[in-house]
Amino acid sequence: MKFCPQCGKPLQEAHIDGRERKLCPDPECSYVFWNNPIPVTAAVVEWDGGVVLVRSKGWPRRFFGIVAGFLEAGETPEEGILREVYEELGLRGRIVDFLGHYAFAEKNQTITAFHVRAEGVMVPGDEIAEVKVLPPEKVKPWDAGTGPAVKEFLRRRMGGKAVDRCVPPGEQLVLAVYVQDVEKSCRFFTDFGFLVSRRDGPFVELRWEDSLLFLVERPDAEAPKAPVGNIRVMVPDVEAVYQKARELGYPIVTPLGDRYYGLKDFVVAGPDGIHLRFASHLGRK
């Protein structure tokens, strides 16, 4: 900006509020060009299993970015980005996550970025020259502008990947119980419907649907003086399991009842201080 937008006089350099700014020299006017950044809303859009990259009309051929745009008056960044996703891609999206705020000094913008998931048939808008949908691992984030938001999206995704992809969910956390008599313990659990999926000397692998429980017979295992804990098992009909526990004659530690935490449950004592707590959701069968 060279001329005062209020009176038309040439602006001059001045040191105001700790920065070099442009000031109108007319004392009657004294307009200051503050050069405040413009808010931009942006999104890493996931669609059809990939990340959507767009090239706007007029951009160089190899230049792709994420969906982004200026806010309309009265819009929140959340409203703005869902509108942009619709305008640029013809897709209805929903915000999954907030990724971050980023200062983009070169363009004097402040970018608010989200992770958006979109579904449906993509119909790119008039402003869009080209769309690419890349598998997330093929996306190479750039340094400036919306690049750091892309980096943040990938960082979170990789974090999640390490947890959910290395092994099936049911194998991620498995309790191994040291028992005095593996046959006796095994009988207790199988009486209640656990299946033996592996047996190897002192070791037994038990399975309840996708969850695992290990029993390990150890000569130094002692009967604990007090119960050590219980394993909670959700069942569709806890009353039927309760009847079975009574018929089998296992000691009931906590009789069947409705609980404040939304479950109907009971606790039956097992060997080695490990109890089983069977539960159903209240109001559901």
Ligand SMILES: [Zn+2]
């Ligand atoms: Zn002026």
